[in-house]
Amino acid sequence: MWGIVPANSVFLWMLPLAGFPILFHLFLRVRKQVRPFPSLMFFLQAEPRLSARKRIREWLALLLRMLLIACLLLALSRPLWLGHGAGGPVSQVLLIDNSGSMSGSAPDGRDKLASALDAVSALIGDMGPRDTLAIVLLVDDLAAPIPEGLTQDKEALRASLGRIKGTHATGQPAAALAHAFSLLGTASTARREVHIITDAQDTEWARAPRDFLLPPAGTAITLHRIKTRPFENPNVSLGEVELPRRTLVAGRHYRAMVTLNNLSKQEAHVRVNSTDSGGQKQSQAEDIPPQNSRILSVPFETHASGSGWLTVDLENDAFEPDNHSCVTFVCAPGKKVLFCGPESDFGVVPLAVSPSGDGTLSGLVPVFKPVTTPLATVPGEAPVMVVLKGMTLFTQKTEALRLKTYLEQGGNVLILPGVAGVSEPQTVPSWVRIRFGKRVADEKGLPLMVLNKAEAVWDDLRNESGDVMLAPTRVFKALPVETTEEAIPLLSLQNGTPILARQRVLKGSLFVSGVDLDARSSTLPLKAAFVALIHGMALSGNNPTEGATTRVAGQRPSNLNDAEYLIRAMTGGVLEWRGPGRKAPVLARAGLYSVQTSNTTTCVAVRSAVDEGREVFLETDAVPALTGLNAGVDEYQDGDSLVGLVKRQRSGIDLFLPFLLLALLAALAEGWIVNPAALQIRKEPVKP
Amino acid sequence: MTQGISVRRPVHGIQTGFHRSPHHGASIEFAEYRAYTPGDPISRIDWPVYARTDKYLIRQCYEETNLRATILLDTSASLAFRDVGPMTKMEYGCFLAAGLMFMLVNQRDTVSLMAFDAKMTKGFSPAGTSEGIRPMLEYLETIQPAGCGDIEAAIHEAANRIESKGLVVIISDFLQHADKILRGIRHLHHDGHNIVVFHVMDRGERKLSFGGVADLRDLETNARLILDVDEVREAYEVAVARHQETLRAVCADCLASYHLIETTQPVHTVLSRLGSS
Numbered sequence: 001m002w003g004i005v006p007a008n009s010v011f012l013w014m015l016p017l018a019g020f021p022i023l024f025h026l027f028l029r030v031r032k033q034v035r036p037f038p039s040l041m042f043f044l045q046a047e048p049r050l051s052a053r054k055r056i057r058e059w060l061a062l063l064l065r066m067l068l069i070a071c072l073l074l075a076l077s078r079p080l081w082l083g084h085g086a087g088g089p090v091s092q093v094l095l096i097d098n099s100g101s102m103s104g105s106a107p108d109g110r111d112k113l114a115s116a117l118d119a120v121s122a123l124i125g126d127m128g129p130r131d132t133l134a135i136v137l138l139v140d141d142l143a144a145p146i147p148e149g150l151t152q153d154k155e156a157l158r159a160s161l162g163r164i165k166g167t168h169a170t171g172q173p174a175a176a177l178a179h180a181f182s183l184l185g186t187a188s189t190a191r192r193e194v195h196i197i198t199d200a201q202d203t204e205w206a207r208a209p210r211d212f213l214l215p216p217a218g219t220a221i222t223l224h225r226i227k228t229r230p231f232e233n234p235n236v237s238l239g240e241v242e243l244p245r246r247t248l249v250a251g252r253h254y255r256a257m258v259t260l261n262n263l264s265k266q267e268a269h270v271r272v273n274s275t276d277s278g279g280q281k282q283s284q285a286e287d288i289p290p291q292n293s294r295i296l297s298v299p300f301e302t303h304a305s306g307s308g309w310l311t312v313d314l315e316n317d318a319f320e321p322d323n324h325s326c327v328t329f330v331c332a333p334g335k336k337v338l339f340c341g342p343e344s345d346f347g348v349v350p351l352a353v354s355p356s357g358d359g360t361l362s363g364l365v366p367v368f369k370p371v372t373t374p375l376a377t378v379p380g381e382a383p384v385m386v387v388l389k390g391m392t393l394f395t396q397k398t399e400a401l402r403l404k405t406y407l408e409q410g411g412n413v414l415i416l417p418g419v420a421g422v423s424e425p426q427t428v429p430s431w432v433r434i435r436f437g438k439r440v441a442d443e444k445g446l447p448l449m450v451l452n453k454a455e456a457v458w459d460d461l462r463n464e465s466g467d468v469m470l471a472p473t474r475v476f477k478a479l480p481v482e483t484t485e486e487a488i489p490l491l492s493l494q495n496g497t498p499i500l501a502r503q504r505v506l507k508g509s510l511f512v513s514g515v516d517l518d519a520r521s522s523t524l525p526l527k528a529a530f531v532a533l534i535h536g537m538a539l540s541g542n543n544p545t546e547g548a549t550t551r552v553a554g555q556r557p558s559n560l561n562d563a564e565y566l567i568r569a570m571t572g573g574v575l576e577w578r579g580p581g582r583k584a585p586v587l588a589r590a591g592l593y594s595v596q597t598s599n600t601t602t603c604v605a606v607r608s609a610v611d612e613g614r615e616v617f618l619e620t621d622a623v624p625a626l627t628g629l630n631a632g633v634d635e636y637q638d639g640d641s642l643v644g645l646v647k648r649q650r651s652g653i654d655l656f657l658p659f660l661l662l663a664l665l666a667a668l669a670e671g672w673i674v675n676p677a678a679l680q681i682r683k684e685p686v687k688p
Numbered sequence: 689m690t691q692g693i694s695v696r697r698p699v700h701g702i703q704t705g706f707h708r709s710p711h712h713g714a715s716i717e718f719a720e721y722r723a724y725t726p727g728d729p730i731s732r733i734d735w736p737v738y739a740r741t742d743k744y745l746i747r748q749c750y751e752e753t754n755l756r757a758t759i760l761l762d763t764s765a766s767l768a769f770r771d772v773g774p775m776t777k778m779e780y781g782c783f784l785a786a787g788l789m790f791m792l793v794n795q796r797d798t799v800s801l802m803a804f805d806a807k808m809t810k811g812f813s814p815a816g817t818s819e820g821i822r823p824m825l826e827y828l829e830t831i832q833p834a835g836c837g838d839i840e841a842a843i844h845e846a847a848n849r850i851e852s853k854g855l856v857v858i859i860s861d862f863l864q865h866a867d868k869i870l871r872g873i874r875h876l877h878h879d880g881h882n883i884v885v886f887h888v889m890d891r892g893e894r895k896l897s898f899g900g901v902a903d904l905r906d907l908e909t910n911a912r913l914i915l916d917v918d919e920v921r922e923a924y925e926v927a928v929a930r931h932q933e934t935l936r937a938v939c940a941d942c943l944a945s946y947h948l949i950e951t952t953q954p955v956h957t958v959l960s961r962l963g964s965s
Contacts (some may be wrong), residue, residue, distance in 0.1 A: 031899065033902050033903065034902075035904050036769070036905045036907050037769070037904045037906065038906075040904055040907060042924050042927040043904065043915065043920060043924055054916055252872065379800035
């Protein structure tokens with residue numbers, strides 16, 4: 001890079017101040033006094049050129065004043081004329097972009113990170129005996145320890161290069177530059193350099209920093225841009241893994257949703273591999289149209305209660321770092337469903353809850369208790385759902401309050417119509433927004449239809465197009481429910497009268513069914529979807545990822561405090577870190593990590609940064625992430641040309657003194673022009 | 689010691705006075721001897737000379753006559769200037785003219801007044817008494833300086849009007865090129881007049897009393913000149929001094945008496961000096 005680089009560019013912004021003499025001249029000029037005079041003949045005889053000369057002198061003085069101010073400002077900006085002169089020892093920080101995009105190919109076919117490491121190796125080799133150098137990674141990588149601070153140890157620096165590998169993360173240029181500047185701030189050398197070796201992907205470099213960074217005085221910043229070879233094959237990125245929106249119970253099979261984005265202009269034929277916490281592997285092929293996305297269902301099994309995880313990986317595409325995703329969750333042990341009343345009152349619902357009766361297949365165990373104080377009589381963990389016959393229990397204040405508390409803590413309540421002929425009580429608490437209406441009956445049966453298909457209750461019954469797969473169903477007799485705005489109808493008659501509705505009560509849900517779930521009242525229990533509907537109601541309302549953490553590569557584990565933590569990689573390479581939580585490192589690669597304290601262990605899932613596969617790179621010399629910094633941009637060719645360029649840059653001249661001298665000359669010349677008589681040497685009179 | 693205005697060259701007067709006439713007449717100042725010619729009165733023969741030389745010679749003396757003075761007073765607009773002095777140049781010129789008139793009348797000379805700018809604007813007949821100069825004095829009180837001056841033209845015109853050799857007093861600020869003024873004065877000299885020049889100036893004209901950037905307006909032409917006075921001060925004063933020296937030299941050539949007067953000088957002092965010179 002050639003040209004003039006200022007160290008304190010803030011003074012350059014003040015250069016318009018050099019125009020002040022002109023403003024003063026124009027606005028503050030001396031007013032002329034009008035004087036009548038007998039004759040102008042003697043003035044005209046005097047020297048007609050004097051006025052013109054005076055005017056020229058005035059303008060010359062103005063120009064010299066402007067030059068004086070401009071030179072002073074330029075001198076204060078400490079300009080460095082690159083390419084002319086010789087320098088002393090140099091402190092340099094090499095900022096290596098090890099983000100996911102650097103795993104892409106350079107024009108020579110090698111990956112860009114390898115080219116970057118070659119460049120760094122060349123610069124290390126070019127170090128003088130008094131030079132110091134530090135390496136900073138755009139993405140902190142625990143797996144790649146590098147020497148701390150500025151060092152002269154070439155061997156240690158070279159050894160660290162071998163440990164630097166590509167990551168799956170997006171870098172943070174502002175943080176890395178701040179680190180680089182802090183290192184250079186400790187340097188005692190006059191010349192300081194920052195060399196950024198990157199592919200200038202816009203994901204990282206197109207965003208202007210939130211706060212302007214202030215480099216140490218005299219720091220020359222150069223971004224060496226490595227060109228990128230376009231992908232030959234389509235690239236597909238793997239999005240977040242979405243788990244079912246319900247409590248996951250141990251010993252059951254589920255399906256997670258994962259989004260595949262084909263960013264290229266060709267159809268992609270990829271294979272999606274998944275592994276669950278039980279070690280069970282699945283693989284499926286998928287074709288994705290160009291520049292399109294596809295949501296894929298990935299089966300997995302919850303083998304045991306406690307923490308579980310699911311990893312999903314993609315293969316057969318052009319770019320690997322955005323092919324990894326995973327999720328962790330908390331799996332509940334077998335859950336109880338409390339039926340308030342004898343089994344015969346609830347039709348086929350107990351059978352739908354657990355066909356085997358002991359929760360072997362469903363993970364749900366039906367428990368039957370008397371109507372009076374159901375919640376108080378269930379030992380151990382609270383049931384996942386309470387099934388009531390009618391709203392009689394709500395008339396008891398103590399039980400109503402207990403049910404409300406149970407709902408607010410995440411429990412679910414299903415209310416079926418009361419005993420035939422018994423009218424519903426009028427003393428139902430006001431927080432219950434669903435009421436039973438007048439009874440309807442039809443021997444031929446009234447058809448049912450599904451409402452609010454996006455509700456979590458329908459998750460297991462929804463097909464790819466979003467329709468709920470519920471076969472035609474009829475109702476013979478029912479108590480239609482009356483709802484308010486707070487309640488959401490799920491099933492209704494053809495005329496829109498709700499039959500099944502849900503009311504959210506903090507974390508839990510209150511379901512009210514206007515139809516008895518037996519074959520005499522409706523054909524619904526005869527449908528295969530009935531079991532899924534009952535399970536959807538029983539397990540709804542809980543987030544399986546609650547208590548587990550999923551992060552994107554390049555982020556730190558969340559919710560860590562000052563306690564001592566041990567972070568270990570559960571998949572992939574060996575990685576172990578121990579220290580206070582506030583200093584926890586970023587997790588650079590996708591995978592599963594365990595975060596342990598003295599008494600707890602949590603699982604952190606890290607997925608790839610999906611934007612790293614975008615083929616958008618900054619082509620111009622304007623790099624928004626370097627806004628406010630006087631940085632040059634250079635196209636990286638190879639190590640030798642890089643070293644040559646750096647040598648040229650280092651042979652720069654500090655123009656502070658020349659500009660200062662020029663300012664002094666301008667001041668002297670201005671003084672001479674404005675007041676020539678004062679500078680003339682007065683002749684001593686000759687003594688007789 | 690009596691003071692009065694005297695002249696160097698003979699003048700044509702109309703009555704006996706104190707000034708030498710080009711003609712011979714009765715006076716005590718011997719002029720020459722000439723041979724007796726028949727017809728001359730015998731009483732005029734210088735008998736002591738006949739006793740020594742045996743020749744009839746007649747003794748001749750100079751005639752003494754009075755002076756006919758003409759005051760040429762410049763009334764151009766530039767005379768309205770006043771800077772340092774207590775009065776304008778015009779006022780000063782009027783006082784000076786009036787004083788001269790009194791002096792001349794008191795020594796039984798006659799005086800007339802001619803006012804001019806680019807040409808004669810007013811002329812009075814000669815008067816030899818105090819009562820006779822009253823109209824001129826009254827006119828002096830009413831003069832308002834105006835118009836562009838042309839001294840040369842005015843002098844030529846005056847020279848043509850003045851019939852007999854006498855005294856011509858010019859009171860002006862002489863703000864015209866010296867060569868032109870020279871031609872006018874030579875005309876008067878050629879006509880045989882005695883010439884007295886009063887160059888009236890304000891001290892502020894000779895030494896500029898102000899500085900800085902000034903927008904100067906010519907009182908006569910209303911021309912405008914913007915300049916830094918400090919820058920041209922020295923050159924200006926040199927030009928003024930050169931002009932004065934040129935006028936002084938011109939006057940010396942024409943046997944004219946040149947008087948540079950600043951308006952700060954009392955008029956009676958000037959007249960007194962003139963009378964004793």
